[in-house]
Amino acid sequence: MVHISVITTATSTAVSIAVSLASALTLVSAHPNIHLASSSSSGHGPHALEKRAPAAGPSCSTTYTPVAAGQYPAIDCVPFIQDPQVQTWLKLVDFSKTPVFPPSQKGVCPTDKTTIPQDQCWWTCQKCDAPDDITSCPATGTWGLTFDDGPSPDSPRLYDNLLQHNQKATLFIVGSRAISFPATLKRAYNEGHQIAIHTWSHPSMTSLTNEQIVAELKWTEKAIFDTIGVTPIYWRPPFGDVDARVRNIATQLGLKTSIWTQDFDTNDWNIPAGVATPQSVVDTFKGWLTKIPSMPHGFIVLEHDLFPEEVNVSINGVLPVAYATKGLLMQPIAQCLNDGKPYREGAGTFKLLPGGGGSGLNGTSTDNKNSATGLGGVLAGQAVLVASALTCLVSFAM
Ligand SMILES: [Zn+2]
Secondary structure (H helix, E strand, O other), X not given: OEEEEEEEOOOOOEEEEEEOHHHHHHHHHHOOOEEEEEOOOOOOOOOOOOOOOOOOOOOOOOOOOOOOOOOOOOOOOOOOOOOHHHHHHHOOOOHHHOOOOOOOEOOEOOOOHHHOOHHHOOHHHHOOOOOOOEOOOOOOOEEEEEEEOOOOOOHHHHHHHHHHOOOOOEEEEOHHHHHHOHHHHXXXXXXXXXXXXXXXXXXXXXXXXXXXXXXXHHHXXXXXXXXXXXXXXXXXOHHHOOOHHHHHHHHHOOOEEEOOOOOOEOOHHHOOOOOOOHHHHHHHHHHXXXXXXXXXXXXXXXXXXXXXXXXXXXXXXXXXXXXXXXXXXXXXXXXXXXXXXXXXXXXXXXXXOOOOOOOHHHOOOOOOOOOXXXXXXXXXXXXXXXXXXXXXXXXXXX
């Protein structure tokens, strides 16, 4: 569920309503003059959280009913833990090894963050990375290209663009979207993108019980496996909302926690929310181009393909400039980490290209998607050119 405010440009009247994420998609597509504003948009402070409103809104039933054979839980609702399937999955986790921290209130940080125990390592509230968190690509100038929240009716436009440029990405899939658009997920997999897990109903994971965390991850894993026949090893917590308790459960389930590099949030999710603009998103991107060459490592960027505005700003604004920037290496996360087996079953359709994680600033170029030569000088020199080119690009309708 997503709780949104609908503001019509004609009347400037704001009406708060709650609709399912799927309904929101239909609403936006059918009513381009309607702006959607997330009611939770101020809940996490200024730092780079990908925001969708929490799951389990008013229309999610609170009365348990078993999931019928071959079926899935209600979309966009936290699955019931009483379900026999979930009970089986719970046996995969030894909760006596799971750190004990109280569930958060919808992932919102306490006013006084010093009250959070240091060893909770809550990424969103303490800016704490655990040793195993994936938050960047190793090689300077390497961009871990990721898109969250799909598949959606707009995802094929993104896939078309990526295909035209022989560009692969990591796609963090919401289980509720996977069963809604299975053909789109199959296409993404068949075209060699890295498919990864982004939970069933997109909740703040720290707000859930241990058992609900298992249900969110495993139902998504099952929905993806049932659709494409492989089990992703990488997952991303919605909003980046993860702490030591959530990490421990994900790790016990064999999942690698993948977030994004602090401050490398395009804010594209805030365009449909009415807070960001295509221009501001591209301006954010411009800022990165100037600092990337001096970073000691690469970076992972937060982008989305749920709403049309998000896909538009990627294919009309950010990606064309990125493609034209020599030496900037965009790769799926598994590629930049030199991991040829992003699924429990192995490689699947994912092809680890020669050069592994790319050789960044000082590498030798054999394939401009894999490695680069002299990125620092090229990037620095191109920053000015890119900046002026962007001004033209963002004048297109997004
Ligand atoms: Zn998300």
